[in-house]
Amino acid sequence: MTYLEFEKPVAELQEQLDKLRLIGEQGKVDVTASVAEMEEKIGELRKNIYENLNAWQRVQLSRHPDRPYTLYYIENLCENFVELHGDRAVGDDKAIVGGFGLMDGQTYLFLGQQKGVNTKMRQYRRFGMANPEGYRKALRLMKLAEKFNKPIVTFIDTPGAFPGIEAEERGQAEAIARNLFEMTLLKVPVICIVLGEGASGGAIGIGLGDRIFMLENTWYSVISPEGCASILWRSADFKEQAAEALQLTAKNNFELGIIDGIIKEPLGGAHVNPKSMVTNLKRAIKKNIKELSAMDPEERIQARIDKYSAMGRFTEVSK
Amino acid sequence: MERVSWFKRLKEGITTSTREKKEAPDGVWVKCPSCKKAYRNKEFLENLKICPYCDHHSRLNSEEYFDIIYDESEYKILFADLRSIDFLGFTDSKSYQVRLDEAYEKTGLSDAMAVAEGTVDGHPLVVACMDFEFIGGSMGSVVGEKIARAVDRALEQRSALLIISKSGGARMMESSISLMQLAKTSAKLTQLAREGVPYFSLMTDPTTGGVTASYAMLGDINMAEPGALIGFAGPRVIKETIKKDLPKGFQRSEFLLESGFLDFIVDRRLLRQRLMELLVLFKS
Ligand SMILES: [Zn+2]
Numbered sequence: 265m266t267y268l269e270f271e272k273p274v275a276e277l278q279e280q281l282d283k284l285r286l287i288g289e290q291g292k293v294d295v296t297a298s299v300a301e302m303e304e305k306i307g308e309l310r311k312n313i314y315e316n317l318n319a320w321q322r323v324q325l326s327r328h329p330d331r332p333y334t335l336y337y338i339e340n341l342c343e344n345f346v347e348l349h350g351d352r353a354v355g356d357d358k359a360i361v362g363g364f365g366l367m368d369g370q371t372y373l374f375l376g377q378q379k380g381v382n383t384k385m386r387q388y389r390r391f392g393m394a395n396p397e398g399y400r401k402a403l404r405l406m407k408l409a410e411k412f413n414k415p416i417v418t419f420i421d422t423p424g425a426f427p428g429i430e431a432e433e434r435g436q437a438e439a440i441a442r443n444l445f446e447m448t449l450l451k452v453p454v455i456c457i458v459l460g461e462g463a464s465g466g467a468i469g470i471g472l473g474d475r476i477f478m479l480e481n482t483w484y485s486v487i488s489p490e491g492c493a494s495i496l497w498r499s500a501d502f503k504e505q506a507a508e509a510l511q512l513t514a515k516n517n518f519e520l521g522i523i524d525g526i527i528k529e530p531l532g533g534a535h536v537n538p539k540s541m542v543t544n545l546k547r548a549i550k551k552n553i554k555e556l557s558a559m560d561p562e563e564r565i566q567a568r569i570d571k572y573s574a575m576g577r578f579t580e581v582s583k
Numbered sequence: 584m585e586r587v588s589w590f591k592r593l594k595e596g597i598t599t600s601t602r603e604k605k606e607a608p609d610g611v612w613v614k615c616p617s618c619k620k621a622y623r624n625k626e627f628l629e630n631l632k633i634c635p636y637c638d639h640h641s642r643l644n645s646e647e648y649f650d651i652i653y654d655e656s657e658y659k660i661l662f663a664d665l666r667s668i669d670f671l672g673f674t675d676s677k678s679y680q681v682r683l684d685e686a687y688e689k690t691g692l693s694d695a696m697a698v699a700e701g702t703v704d705g706h707p708l709v710v711a712c713m714d715f716e717f718i719g720g721s722m723g724s725v726v727g728e729k730i731a732r733a734v735d736r737a738l739e740q741r742s743a744l745l746i747i748s749k750s751g752g753a754r755m756m757e758s759s760i761s762l763m764q765l766a767k768t769s770a771k772l773t774q775l776a777r778e779g780v781p782y783f784s785l786m787t788d789p790t791t792g793g794v795t796a797s798y799a800m801l802g803d804i805n806m807a808e809p810g811a812l813i814g815f816a817g818p819r820v821i822k823e824t825i826k827k828d829l830p831k832g833f834q835r836s837e838f839l840l841e842s843g844f845l846d847f848i849v850d851r852r853l854l855r856q857r858l859m860e861l862l863v864l865f866k867s
Contacts, residue, residue, distance in 0.1 A: 427816030444769035
């Protein structure tokens with residue numbers, strides 16, 4: 265278990281509890297009462313910490329090294345999953361994965377950004393930062409899902425689209441723009457879920473759908489707190505202030521009307537109990553796809569256009 | 584000559600916005616930022632702010648583009664009442680509201696985009712044009728809404744739409760709402776596409792970030808002025824990420840044309856002519 269800075273008090277109590285249990289196992293002293301007391305204390309402390317997280321602490325949880333990534337969820341949601349590769353033009357981007365999976369007997373297209381689980385894999389997955397081929401692979405798979413009338417679930421977890429020479433040469437901006445355009449017109453239901461980090465154009469490049477959700481300890485915004493701080497505060501050190509100013513948490517985005525709901529995480533974060541996170545996720549996906557499937561495709565597309573057309577905060581002055 | 588009316592207006596002092604009042608008088612010598620040669624301001628203005636020696640295109644504002652594009656430089660401004668609001672109470676070194684007030688004061692503009700309608704050689708055309716001077720041409724709710732309404736207007740009038748981009752990207756001070764403008768504008772453009780109404784995109788220096796990753800790249804025709812910086816990530820960010828020098832001409836219009844993302848590059852002096860051709864070719 266990796267503890268973040270603000271989790272240190274929990275770690276310390278946990279250590280004391282472990283020691284106490286060891287004494288109990290040696291059998292000389294009865295520690296039952298003390299263990300119970302300590303457990304209660306830890307429980308209260310954790311509740312207190314995790315229910316009062318600030319924006320920056322949630323950003324840290326969204327990037328927790330033990331946090332499950334896209335493929336973990338897909339593999340645990342599905343009885344059977346077949347990953348599909350390539351954009352049929354340039355290559356196979358490793359930062360976006362996708363394929364068809366069977367979940368409780370129904371076929372879905374699942375796709376999303378994939379971060380690496382260790383140092384070697386993080387390089388291989390380009391830290392979840394896709395190249396244009398990734399967005400084009402995603403679009404190819406979505407068109408395939410549309411052709412065979414399968415609902416689409418996208419998982420967002422990216423620090424941004426990759427800023428590189430080849431990415432620009434091959435049209436990073438065009439690839440994202442094209443996805444936004446084409447996703448608007450998909451005839452099948454589309455739901456998008458932020459699993460970790462939802463940074464900017466790289467996130468929304470697979471993030472336009474009928475319903476959008478965020479896991480409880482994730483962030484979604486136009487720029488990362490570090491990026492925002494280095495531009496507006498002239499130093500990335502002001503990331504905590506930037507995180508607050510951007511109002512980037514799930515709760516913030518729900519209040520702003522950007523997302524349709526928040527999917528609850530186990531206390532302490534998705535990594536504390538990944539299996540229960542999968543259960544929560546599955547429930548949300550099934551419920552929403554069921555509701556959306558009841559709509560006529562054209563009605564769904566119109567609702568999608570209306571949903572995004574309504575996004576914006578402005579006023580009108582009279583001359 | 585097509586550009587005469589624009590110059591005539593300048594000369595007769597018809598166009599007297601706050602911005603132009605601050606500009607150098609006709610007789611003053613100015614130095615080209617690209618080739619460093621000097622020329623008289625009058626000559627520069629007559630040449631639509633293009634260097635007479637190296638063809639370097641200096642930035643124009645929305646009003647200047649409307650003057651160049653429309654018949655007799657006559658057009659109607661639409662949706663001018665829309666204003667940004669500081670709905671997050673976003674504050675860094677200063678609040679977003681203060682930034683907005685300073686931008687109104689400094690530029691005389693109402694936001695980073697203006698929309699106009701008029702005719703080009705008799706063909707109706709809605710033009711939505713960005714202004715870089717207004718908070719770096721950043722895209723927030725007002726820019727998104729103006730594009731949405733420009734699309735509606737083009738649909739109602741069955742008139743083609745031209746969007747002239749010039750932007751540093753999405754407006755950070757509107758956070759995820761500004762990010763959603765990528766989705767909003769792209770979704771709105773599908774309505775034009777489905778109705779067979781042509782949409783032309785003109786990218787000018789600079790067109791980067793969220794604007795490139797939405798409407799700027801979605802034209803039925805994608806065009807750019809010569810030498811414009813066009814890209815998703817800014818050159819500085821790319822350089823810091825890959826820790827290598829960037830190739831010469833990287834992310835410039837000519838590079839994008841070679842990479843296959845532009846239909847053509849258009850010299851500003853030929854823009855109106857080119858639009859006239861397109862409007863005839865795409866006429867339903
Ligand atoms: Zn020059």
